[in-house]
Amino acid sequence: MSTTAASAPPAPDYVSNAPGYATHEVLNQAGALVGYNAFAGDIAFVESAKVFGADWADGLLRRTGAAVGSEKVQYLARQANRHLPELKTHDRFGNRVDLVEFHPAYHELMGLVFASEAHCFAWTHQGRPGAHVARAALSYLWNQGENGVCCPMGMTFASIPALRHDPALLDEWSPHILKAAYDDRPIYAKEKRGATVGMAMTEKQGGSDLRATTTTARPATTRRGSGAHYLLTGHKWFFSVPMSDIFLTLAQTDKGLSCFVATGWLPDGSRNRLKIQRLKDKCGNKSNASSEVEFHDLYATMLGEEGRGIRTIIEMAHVTRLDFAVGSSGLMRQALSQAIHHTSNRRAFQRSLVDLPIMRNVVADLAVESEAFLWLSMRLAAALDHEHTDRAEGLLSRICTPVAKYWACKRAPQFVVEALECHGGNGFIADHLMERLYREAPLNGIWEGTGNVICLDVLRSMQREPETVDAFLTEVRLARGADARLDAFTDNLERRLRNLNEFEPVARRVIEMMAFALQGSLLVRYSVPAMADAFCATRLDGDWGRAFGTLPNGLDTQAIVDRARIRPV
Numbered sequence: 001m002s003t004t005a006a007s008a009p010p011a012p013d014y015v016s017n018a019p020g021y022a023t024h025e026v027l028n029q030a031g032a033l034v035g036y037n038a039f040a041g042d043i044a045f046v047e048s049a050k051v052f053g054a055d056w057a058d059g060l061l062r063r064t065g066a067a068v069g070s071e072k073v074q075y076l077a078r079q080a081n082r083h084l085p086e087l088k089t090h091d092r093f094g095n096r097v098d099l100v101e102f103h104p105a106y107h108e109l110m111g112l113v114f115a116s117e118a119h120c121f122a123w124t125h126q127g128r129p130g131a132h133v134a135r136a137a138l139s140y141l142w143n144q145g146e147n148g149v150c151c152p153m154g155m156t157f158a159s160i161p162a163l164r165h166d167p168a169l170l171d172e173w174s175p176h177i178l179k180a181a182y183d184d185r186p187i188y189a190k191e192k193r194g195a196t197v198g199m200a201m202t203e204k205q206g207g208s209d210l211r212a213t214t215t216t217a218r219p220a221t222t223r224r225g226s227g228a229h230y231l232l233t234g235h236k237w238f239f240s241v242p243m244s245d246i247f248l249t250l251a252q253t254d255k256g257l258s259c260f261v262a263t264g265w266l267p268d269g270s271r272n273r274l275k276i277q278r279l280k281d282k283c284g285n286k287s288n289a290s291s292e293v294e295f296h297d298l299y300a301t302m303l304g305e306e307g308r309g310i311r312t313i314i315e316m317a318h319v320t321r322l323d324f325a326v327g328s329s330g331l332m333r334q335a336l337s338q339a340i341h342h343t344s345n346r347r348a349f350q351r352s353l354v355d356l357p358i359m360r361n362v363v364a365d366l367a368v369e370s371e372a373f374l375w376l377s378m379r380l381a382a383a384l385d386h387e388h389t390d391r392a393e394g395l396l397s398r399i400c401t402p403v404a405k406y407w408a409c410k411r412a413p414q415f416v417v418e419a420l421e422c423h424g425g426n427g428f429i430a431d432h433l434m435e436r437l438y439r440e441a442p443l444n445g446i447w448e449g450t451g452n453v454i455c456l457d458v459l460r461s462m463q464r465e466p467e468t469v470d471a472f473l474t475e476v477r478l479a480r481g482a483d484a485r486l487d488a489f490t491d492n493l494e495r496r497l498r499n500l501n502e503f504e505p506v507a508r509r510v511i512e513m514m515a516f517a518l519q520g521s522l523l524v525r526y527s528v529p530a531m532a533d534a535f536c537a538t539r540l541d542g543d544w545g546r547a548f549g550t551l552p553n554g555l556d557t558q559a560i561v562d563r564a565r566i567r568p569v
């Protein structure tokens with residue numbers, strides 16, 4: 001008797017030796033969307049990059065688009081989210097090490113993202129019009145690939161504006177931050193091929209209200225102020241990427257809340273004085289480690305004016321907020337690509353799902369939403385390109401970046417749920433990409449300012465600088481005369497914006513209207529008539545239901561879906 005026969009249960013007699021199953025053939029499954037180019041195959045994306053001056057980065061965007069659409073990146077993304085980071089507080093000899101161990105897939109993804117310059121492109125090409133647009137396009141792409149690695153990518157990118165508060169610190173660290181390389185070794189940042197940057201602000205007693213910070217800082221020498229060394233003691237309740245080579249943090253001195261820059265490891269090779277208490281067990285964003293830490297005389301350097309820490313670190317937040325608007329837009333684009341792929345390749349009642357009238361309405365409605373966010377993202381990235389040379393662009397960036405962050409983050413979860421439902425049961429199964437997008441979708445709405453906090457921020461900007469309202473209306477009215485529904489909507493919105501009394505309780509509603517007005521204006525100016533018409537009829541003129549898939553009759557849904565379909569290149 002063979003060993004195989006002895007250990008294996010007897011085969012049921014209905015099992016044949018034919019490939020597949022004896023009971024049935026596998027039919028009518030859509031298969032995976034792989035081997036496509038997430039940039040070059042996306043017609044509206046290519047157009048928007050060109051309109052806002054990033055066509056000179058076309059080669060990089062095409063290469064990154066091919067990587068994001070590759071089977072390899074999707075495989076790495078699945079692996080990195082299945083084999084989760086593990087905290088290793090001690091080595092086998094009992095020494096405290098405070099390391100996080102990742103699956104190799106995570107490191108490989110990080111390598112790809114940092115090699116694509118998604119963390120630095122706008123700074124390494126600073127001053128060249130379109131640099132921020134190209135960088136935002138890279139972020140839009142990687143947010144379609146794997147979201148966990150987008151956290152360190154975005155924070156590393158956003159660190160540069162905060163470091164500008166101290167030119168010496170900027171000179172010291174930017175050469176390391178701007179390298180197009182990732183190095184996973186736990187050593188001092190200056191000895192590495194490239195550096196990642198994190199941000200540790202949130203404490204247990206309050207994240208939105210950072211003034212409640214209890215961590216304290218005392219001078220390590222007689223010198224004080226920006227550039228001086230301090231020792232920090234306290235805790236942080238959320239610290240993502242605790243393996244960051246460099247991180248920004250907040251602590252109280254006797255002059256108030258101040259910003260500090262610290263390294264994960266010290267020049268002598270030892271871990272800086274922080275203890276990782278545990279890793280968060282999160283709803284999504286699983287490949288990325290988020291930790292709770294304690295600082296025990298953490299060695300850090302003050303960055304920016306003492307007592308003005310929020311003002312310093314908010315420079316970082318302004319840029320990360322754009323990144324989260326762009327990121328949620330990218331996430332929606334991926335959900336849409338999956339929904340179009342599935343509904344085009346699965347049949348029911350003798351037709352492709354997407355050709356069934358109600359399904360066509362759902363997919364078209366999602367396509368309108370997605371393209372509206374694409375143009376909004378790219379327009380605001382363009383505003384960042386010109387914010388220092390054109391006052392109107394600076395004002396637009398200031399007021400509309402939080403508007404876009406708020407609205408993209410609010411829409412992403414609903415959008416993903418609808419796209420998931422397009423897949424039927426397959427979309428709800430853990431090895432499908434849709435399941436990961438579903439768990440990821442709410443996150444961007446939480447960090448870097450929750451919905452309410454963002455709305456209050458927009459309100460403050462408008463009250464403090466009324467010219468921001470003018471800059472916003474001027475931008476929207478560039479489309480004046482092209483669509484009566486957009487004009488009427490904007491006039492109504494202007495009446496509300498000119499009277500900011502009693503605004504706070506209704507801030508969400510007005511900010512939603514601001515997003516719609518700007519998206520409508522951009523679609524009217526830059527997209528095809530079918531897309532702009534659908535947006536104006538529904539979002540602006542109110543001929544729409546409360547769920548996706550409620551476009552009115554008479555719109556060219558076929559043209560809308562065809563435009564959103566990823567083209568082979």
Ligand SMILES: Cc1cc2nc3c(=O)[nH]c(=O)nc-3n(C[C@H](O)[C@H](O)[C@H](O)COP(=O)(O)OP(=O)(O)OC[C@H]3O[C@@H](n4cnc5c(N)ncnc54)[C@H](O)[C@@H]3O)c2cc1C
Binds near residue numbers: 446
């Ligand atoms: C996965 C993950 C990773 C994270 N990583 C980091 C990190 O790396 N570094 C870091 O510093 N933080 C990080 N955070 C923390 C995040 O930034 C905070 O959770 C966020 O800022 C909200 O703070 P909070 O949790 O204390 O909620 P709270 O501030 O208590 O807010 C709770 C609710 O109250 C509302 N609220 C607060 N203030 C007001 C107000 N004035 N008016 C009306 N409503 C209000 C908020 O909108 C929210 O809905 C992370 C969070 C998550 C989920």
